Amino acid sequence: MELRYIYRGLGVGLVGGLLAFVFARIFAEPFIQDAIDYEGGRDAAQEALSHAAGLGHAGGGHEEAEVFSRSVQSNIGIGVGMAAFGLAMGGLFVVAYLLVSRRYPGVRPRVLAGLLAGAGFVSLYLVPFAKYPANPPAVGHEETIGDRSILYVTMVAVSVVSLVLAVIAGRWLAGRVGTWNASLLGAVVFFVLVGVAMGLLPPLGHLASNKAEYGTLATETxxxxxxxxxxxVYPGFDADLLFRFRFYSVISQLLLWLTIGFGFGALAERLAGEPARVRTPRATTGAAATDRASAGAPSSTAAPSAAG
Incomplete structure (x- = not known):
């Protein structure tokens, strides 16, 4: 039985990843290309400044030949990546669903799937995004990739742990202040914990490479x-381009989690109803046999009476 849920969870995760890719390919990909064009133009301007200052072609010797063309990266590369991410999120989601459904068997599958998908979107993506949002090419130094990755993973872990602690606190308070008030207090616990973590973790603009170039601006843009x-001699990165890229990134992830929540909820509800439909004919057959036996009993007892 669990395998049937797992297959469905992986399936809706894959579909969600592909839908998110299609959306990102149509709406976000043009901004990625704009960012790449900006980066190329800025590098050329920087090289011209260095040459004018007598530094030769400083900074231009780090260019490497592309292993995959831009067309392959923007289509097959992103598509495979988002499909794999959707599979991973679908697998993680179905494990959480099976664990929680055992704990709360009375919750309707659609409702439980929707709640878990919403929790996954908020804790795994939206909260970490609020602290460390997605960036297109040209935003962020290559030297900070490792630090940025560590900080982002740390924020994801803090968000998930905070959500678990908030749920535990809500369950503990439910018997004391009521379910509604306990839910509100649990939400407060969650936002307080992630707020403290956001305050303690450094902004990306404070990383060493960014501070060395931009000083006290505390920015990576x-x-x-x-x-x-x-x-x-060359403008800064377009703020509208950065906003639109980040906005469509959020919508793409929201589409993924909506697909997982609604798709798996519908499939799980059908799957949960199958045993009842299988047992129904057997119960009807047994009831009919009982009725026939009951109907036959009077006739067998009436026969001796008639004979007498």
């Missing part, structure tokens, strides 16, 4: 490139 006289 490229600022205007200036020459020795302070004149702007």
């Amino acid at each position: 490229p600022q205007p490139l200036r020459d020795a006289r302070g004149a702007i």
